[in-house]
Amino acid sequence: MTVKTVVFHALETGPALTVLGAVHGNERCGPEAIRRLIGDVEDGTVALSRGSLQLMPVVNPKAYAQNVRFVERNLNRQLYPKDEKVHYEDHLDPIVCGLLDRTDVLLDLHSFASPGGPFIFLSGKNPDELAYAKSLGVSDFVYGWAEAYGGGDSKESQGTTEYARTRGALAVTLECGQHLNADAADVGYRAILMALAHFDMLEPSCPAASGLGQPAAVADLRCVRMKSVFYRDEGASFCKPWRHFDAVAKGEAIARYANGEKLVAPEDGFIVLPKEAAATGGEWFYFGTATAYPE
Numbered sequence: 669m670t671v672k673t674v675v676f677h678a679l680e681t682g683p684a685l686t687v688l689g690a691v692h693g694n695e696r697c698g699p700e701a702i703r704r705l706i707g708d709v710e711d712g713t714v715a716l717s718r719g720s721l722q723l724m725p726v727v728n729p730k731a732y733a734q735n736v737r738f739v740e741r742n743l744n745r746q747l748y749p750k751d752e753k754v755h756y757e758d759h760l761d762p763i764v765c766g767l768l769d770r771t772d773v774l775l776d777l778h779s780f781a782s783p784g785g786p787f788i789f790l791s792g793k794n795p796d797e798l799a800y801a802k803s804l805g806v807s808d809f810v811y812g813w814a815e816a817y818g819g820g821d822s823k824e825s826q827g828t829t830e831y832a833r834t835r836g837a838l839a840v841t842l843e844c845g846q847h848l849n850a851d852a853a854d855v856g857y858r859a860i861l862m863a864l865a866h867f868d869m870l871e872p873s874c875p876a877a878s879g880l881g882q883p884a885a886v887a888d889l890r891c892v893r894m895k896s897v898f899y900r901d902e903g904a905s906f907c908k909p910w911r912h913f914d915a916v917a918k919g920e921a922i923a924r925y926a927n928g929e930k931l932v933a934p935e936d937g938f939i940v941l942p943k944e945a946a947a948t949g950g951e952w953f954y955f956g957t958a959t960a961y962p963e
């Protein structure tokens with residue numbers, strides 16, 4: 669088995685932007701977006717003005733071939749080269765990390781199981797990274813996830829973005845929408861172009877640059893700060909088929925327990941990544957409240 673990396677170099681020096689797809693093998697939008705971009709660079713629709721663009725359409729090829737999240741180990745946790753390789757994914761660590769070692773900016777394209785549209789996980793307070801995340805044409809953001817649920821800075825929770833940040837890169841995970849959303853690959857493709865434009869790497873005269881448009885206006889941004897996680901009790905069910913980022917008012921019924929009692933929203937907020945069919949005791953949904961985009 670081999671892993672493919674495509675690198676385009678402009679003749680002017682500049683930042684190295686890395687785009688990853690299918691770190692999770694069942695998330696198909698990243699590979700589709702990246703392959704489209706490769707074709708567009710090759711035919712001149714997209715032109716680089718400076719720097720280099722490192723593309724890895726399928727980071728986990730075996731999981732991608734099987735259309736599963738991972739084969740033996742989640743590649744987006746414990747991501748670092750290991751002396752002793754035990755799992756299949758351990759062999760991918762040095763390849764991905766080697767690429768990220770030579771990167772200034774990372775865009776990692778994912779998708780998710782809940783019904784809903786694209787959003788970005790924000791972490792920390794690096795103003796350059798926050799400006800970059802805001803430039804990608806996406807208007808929904810989840811803030812404080814890693815701080816609340818990621819286990820801090822430990823290597824256990826270290827994925828692509830966390831590893832890239834340890835190497836000084838600006839890093840963003842873009843969730844392009846539900847796995848099967850018709851526009852998920854378009855969201856990813858557009859974000860790659862927006863990232864190139866944000867770092868002045870996109871040749872303004874190329875055809876792709878002219879139709880690119882502007883990032884979402886600040887007034888349209890929705891930023892949710894994570895507050896709590898709910899686990900599913902035996903026999904409990906949602907009161908509505910919740911979609912990711914649905915708004916709920918304080919006191920509104922979210923779910924019903926087997927004994928008929930209702931679980932209501934503790935305050936005005938948003939449902940984050942609801943999983944109707946979560947196993948008993950499994951993560952069911954998250955709850956967050958509106959917050960200003962961090963500056």
Ligand SMILES: [Zn+2]
Pocket residue numbers: 691692695778779
């Ligand atoms: Zn993923």
